[in-house]
Amino acid sequence: MQDENRLIAQSLSYRLATASRFLINRLNRNFKENDLSITYEQFRIMIRLWKEDGLTQGQIAALTGKDEPSVSRLINNMIKRNLIKRLPHPEDRRTNLIFLTEEGKNIQHDLYVQYRKTTEEALQGVSASELDTCLKVLDTVTKNLA
Amino acid sequence: MQDENRLIAQSLSYRLATASRFLINRLNRNFKENDLSITYEQFRIMIRLWKEDGLTQGQIAALTGKDEPSVSRLINNMIKRNLIKRLPHPEDRRTNLIFLTEEGKNIQHDLYVQYRKTTEEALQGVSASELDTCLKVLDTVTKNLA
DNA sequence: CGGGGATACTTGCATAAACAAGCTTATGGG
């Protein structure tokens, strides 16, 4: 009980949510300030497409840990921004295949530069072993709640 | 550069955002399943009011790290759910004072029970020292980006 | 080969955040 309360007093949820929000906000701001018209969540989809173009929406959902409605609407937004195209599957009319546009391919480098820069900013003063431990805890939390 | 890439490869942002999302989702679900009609973000405002009733919206914003528009709309939702009341400040008509309703006072215990339970679920298998390190890293990230 | 269930996706509705812009009320300097 004592130990329990000690854990609670540290307000894991608040500190976790705050750090996450700050990091995502900074990523979004750094993208924007460098004329990269994309959000972090869209960037996460781009990462998958740079690895393998022509995925279905369901595959993207599974790979990014998003649900299908989220992917559907993110893709709508990304099409508006001319990052990707949605093409019907040649054999299965239920399915769409998502492809990068030229612009979507071209911004990869610049996005990674900003991504790297922002992660470095965030991790100033954090040692490699502290980061390892932190990531391990985050993964445990995720696994416990999955 | 090598060290830098090592850090990046660990995708801090993804793991941070995922753990955060899972924890908040679980909190929201556990509240709901126990007939507590409140969200985690609203709960964070309640915590402040249990400590000190009759705060202004600006004070709540400052104390919870939210912006004023967010607080304004969260408070609208909380009034609909009969958790709090918004009363005009007796001397400054620009200002509102926010007070707990009876219901808002009464659910404090039950909310903390669920909050505690969920945090314990999340932290299964995490040692006290690992948690300390993780929280320290999260705070550093927040501070670096503030 | 036809119908029912599964699959892939979309839409609707609620919550919440970020940011800009608007409105009302206070207040201090001239």
Add this chain to the structure above:
DNA sequence: CCCATAAGCTTGTTTATGCAAGTATCCCCG
């Protein structure tokens, strides 16, 4: 005493998530 400015809050728009429900297509089993 009045006006410009500041303070406190609200509204509008965009982005994203969660969950429920709807639509279209496919496919297998009897």
